[in-house]
Amino acid sequence: MSTNAVAARPEAPPEANLKKQLKRADRLRKFKAIGLVAPLALFLIVVFVLPIGSMLWRSVDNTELESVMPRTVAGLQQWDGSDLPEEATLAAFAAELRDSRRGGGLGKVGRRLNYEDNQYRGLLMRTLRGLPASSENWTQTLIEIDPAWGETTTWREIQRASPPVTDRYVLASLDLERGADGEIQRIDAQNRIYQSVFKRTMVIAGGVTLICLALGFPLAYLLATLPPKTSNLLMILVLLPFWTSLLVRTAAWIILLQSNGLINQSLIATGIIDTPLQLVFNRIGVFFAMVHILLPFMILPLYSVMKGISPSYQRAAVSLGAHPFAAFWQVYAPQTISGVAAGTILVFIMALGYYITPALVGGPADQMVSYYVAYYTNTTNNWGMAAALGSILLALTLLLYLVYHRLVNRKQLIRS
Amino acid sequence: MKKNNLMRTRLARSVAVSGLLTAGLAASAGAQALTVISFGGASGDAMQKAYYGPFEEKTGIELTPGDYNGELSRIRAMVETGNVSWDLVEMESPEMVRGCFEGLFEPIDWQRLGLGDVLIDSAFDECGVGSFVWSTVLAYDADALEAAPASWEDFWNVEDFPGTRGLRRGAKYTLEFALMADGVPNEEVYDVLMTEEGVDRAFAKLDELKDHIQWWEAGAQPPQWLVAGDVVMTSSYNGRIAAAQEEGNNLEIVWDGSLYDLDYWAIVSGSEHVDEAYQFIEFASQPENQAVYSSEIPYGPVHPDAIDQLDEEQARRMPTHADNLEGALAINTGFWVDYGEQLEQRFNAWATH
Incomplete structure (x- = not known):
């Protein structure tokens, strides 16, 4: 200063x-x-x-009933579940059911209650048709229209569907449900599917990532070490698939791999096999198509990292007496780790969300989580299930990413 | 909670505003015209020729055709915001049933329509009038098989009819066919499927055939697989097989045990042209007009007399030809709307193991 x-x-x-x-x-x-x-x-x-x-x-929203039938829901909250709900609650239910048809409320309620039991949509429909303008005794009237209203279980299920937040979709996405007493239990064995779907999604995405790495690493190495003229040409070949639509590429694989496809025909013509191999509409087809589509996403990050590694390090190692393989493995490979990390995480996360490719070239046992998300969104309009499956996939992805990040960072630290 | 509600109201409002804008634009485009929305494509072209043009000519009512992909959500948005710019919509049956349940369509007044009960039974629904019939049939490659299969029992018989089979990947159609193959009479299929034992029975029957099935998903796949020789027989939509036959392939259809369903006309709730819509439906249900439609595209007319106005070869390809209807079963849409999700989940779990 x-x-x-x-x-x-x-x-x-x-x-x-x-x-x-x-x-x-x-x-x-x-x-x-x-x-x-x-x-x-x-x-x-x-x-x-x-x-x-x-x-x-x-994925936890459960406000369908509350928004369409607030008074019924309030009444059922007070109800202890032993006898039928009070007359006032039933009167409120009848009034709200009549009003629900306007503005699509009935559809919402019917869809939601059908998740508890398949009968509700029909029951509500019948009830609405038979509903009189007024009644002295709504309990009596409702039971006359359909005896199901005289059973406590009918009302208990509505009560169960009433709270504004629910964990049923998240539980169902893990093949779990709440039993009669509210305890969490596994669903019937014949309906269990999503645990295996999540596992399958991870296995397919992981497998595709490993195959991409095994194929992409040598190719990226080749690209990075060849003289620019040749490597540029090869690079264009790598990028070429990017210029074709994903759908076209997937369809092309079906044509190549099917029983009478090019590959089977040439294998038969050369006498290697007698009967055509089943190469498509199973896991093999999924791997073929997905690896082909995702390979560039592995090669590009690897290539850009390898391009920056000076060849003199490896030469120095060899000149100091290292075996060429040791020079490659101990000197060169560790320097590519950031490219490997970027490529694998990119391919893995993209593969996790694949939908159209497995849908077209896979069989029923090769469909990934996104297939079921699409099914619930488009076909059944069960957005709760779609959101719950999506949320769990997101959570799993984030978890895996964190673990992976830790591992790769530590490795880099150790190497340096 | 509160915040979320607020957010949703805001969202709803912005959706409503955009809906209003679109509706306003559509309204100004054709103030007095009847707006008819179909699925477009080849079917839409046939409708133009058979219904739209002649209807305008005959009645002088201006008509604004449009197309969409069957999304119920678009109609829901219109009805909920009170800006209904579509009057008459072609609906597939599950969406028609759902929409009817939600009050999105005007209930059909059959007196007002004045068609009596001439149409085939399934054409009458609370909110919909049948428009045409399509069917899921057993189709086979006549060149690849020595004997001709005649039923779903034969489909399951891999000894006498060796080769891979195609079925749609999903519970719908598949479970019905399995029960038929197991000897359940057509009229009892859905009653059996509604019971737990019935579902078990269908899956047990599917177990027998599991290793011989190649599952299709898109309607274009079955004829393509038959032609390519990937499968020797398959379930398929009849229109697709007809198209492949026209290209000169030796494919055959077994109508016995086929499942048919209808597309419907539905009047959007709150439409300002209900009268014109009824007129249009009545016009489109006339046998001579239906015959024109069906001669353009192999979907069956819902008016039985229309068949007689087609030439013999065309008529035989229709799901609604008397011979073809005999052993056929109507898809129970209400059943699939109620039980579909549960059965599809079980199917997926079964298919995985």
Whole structure:
């Protein structure tokens, strides 16, 4: 610090002023930065955070009944479940059922109650048709329309479907359900599917990633070491699939792999096999098509990392007496680890969400989680199940990513 | 909770506003015209020729055709916001039943329609009038098989009819066919399927054939597989097989044990042209107009007399030809709307193991 500044201190103002100016400039810079980032942040919030948030919410959302039949729900909350609910509750139910047809409320309630028991949609429909304008005794009237209303289980199931939040979709996505007493139990063996679907999704995605790595690593190495002229040409061949639609590529694999397809025909013609091999509509077809589609996503990060590794390290290792393989494995390979990490995580996460390719070239035992998400979204309109399956897949992906991140980082630390 | 509700109301409002804008635009495009929405494509072209054009000519009612992909959500948005720009919509039966349940369609007043009960039985529904009939049939490659299969029992008989079979990947159709193959009479199929033992029985029957099945998903696959020789017989939509036959392939259809379903006309709840919509439905249900439609595309007319106006070869390809209807079963849409999800889950679990 100069003596000038020390001397100036008693008259403090100029420095305070400077500080203020500095602060102001700082603030301005911050605003500018925020202003520049804002569009992207807004974009991310709108297309990423909000949809994911709403998906997570939907997987536990259970407000169908509450929104359409608030008084019935309130009445059933008081009910102890031993005898039939009070007359007032039933009257409220009758009134709300009549009003529910307007604005699609009935559909919501019917769909939701049908998850508890398949009979509800028909029961509500029959009841609505037979519902009189007024009644002295609604309990009596409802039972006359359909005796099911005289059973406590009918009402207990409605009560069970009433709370605004539910874990039924999340549990169902793990092949679990709540028993009669509310304890969590596994569903009947013949209906269990999602645990194996999640396992299958992981196995297929992991398998595709490993095959991509095994095929992509040597190819990327070749690309990085060849003279530019040849490597550019090869690079175009690697990128070529990017220019064709995914659907076309998948369909092309079906044509190649089917029983009378090119591959089977040429194998038979050369006498290697007698009867055609089943290469498509099973796991083999899924691996073929997915590896082909995802391979570039492995090669590109590997290539860009390998391009930056100087060949002199390996040469130095060899000149110091290392076996060429040791030089490659101990000197070269560790330097590619960030490319391997980027490539594998990219391919794995993309493979996790694959839908159309397994749907077209796989059999029923090769469908991944996204197939069931699409089924629930498009075919049955059960968005709770679709959201729950999606949420669990998201959680699993994040978990795996964290573990992977840890592992790769530690490895890099050890190597360095 | 509160916050979430608020968010949803806001979302609903913005959706409503955009719905309003679209509806407003559509309304200004054709203020007095009857808007008829179909699935488009080849079927839409046939409708244009058979119904739209002649109807405008005959009645002078202006008609605005459009197409969509069967999404109930679009109709739901219109009805919920009270801006109904579509009047008459072609619906597939599950969506028609769901939409009817949700109050999205006007209940059909059969007196007002004045068709009596001439149409085939399944054409009458609470909110829908049948438009045409399509069918899922047993189709086989006549060149690949020495003997001709005649039923689903033969389909299950791999000794006398060796070769891979194709079935649709899913519980729908598949369980019905399995029960038929197990000797359940057509009229009892859905009663049996409603019981747990019946479902067990269907899956036990499927177990027998499991190793010989190649599962299709898209309607284009079965004829393609038959032609390519991947399968010797398969379930398939009849229209697809007809198209492949026209290309000169020696494919045959077994109508016995076929499952048929209808597409329906439904009037959107809150439409301002209900009268015109009824007129249109009545016009489109006339045998001579249905015959024109069916001669354009091999989907069956719902009016029995329409068959007689087609030439013999065309008539034989229709699911509604008297001979073809005899051993056929109507798909019970209500059953699949109620039980579908549960059975599909069981099917998926079964198919995996």
